[in-house]
Amino acid sequence: MFLLNMILFFLILVLRLYLFALIGNAIMSWLIAFNILKTSNAWVRSTYQFLNLVTEPALRPIRRLVPSKGPVDWSALVLFVALFILLQIFKALSAGLVAAAAPAAG
Helix, strand or coil, X not given: CXXXXXXXXXXXXXXXXXXXXXXXXXXXXHHHHCCCCCCCCHHHHHHHHHHHHHHHHHHHHHHHHCCCECCECCXXXXXXXXXXXXXXXXXXXXXXXXXXXXXXXC
16 A cells, blocks of 8 residues: 555656646746747757657647637646646545555544
8 A cells, every 4th residue: 555655646746747847838838929038048948848848748639639719729728627637636546545544543
């Protein structure tokens, strides 16, 4: 049971980091689109390329399924909601395992 709890903890950590990368990618794309950030800056360019490299493989299949409505890309929101639900499921499973492993009071 300890091993399963550690695996769930790791999956929760990875999902949280991925959600932050997804949010960071969306924010950076908006800032670049509105010319607040310039891709001529090496840090901005490398950070944006890294975030695209991490998030694009998950976003690409969703973009094929979800039709675009004008300039708005809904795939990031769809992925965010799906990963957030998965994160909540993993957290509930982890809490259940911890409660099951705790010694009975009495």
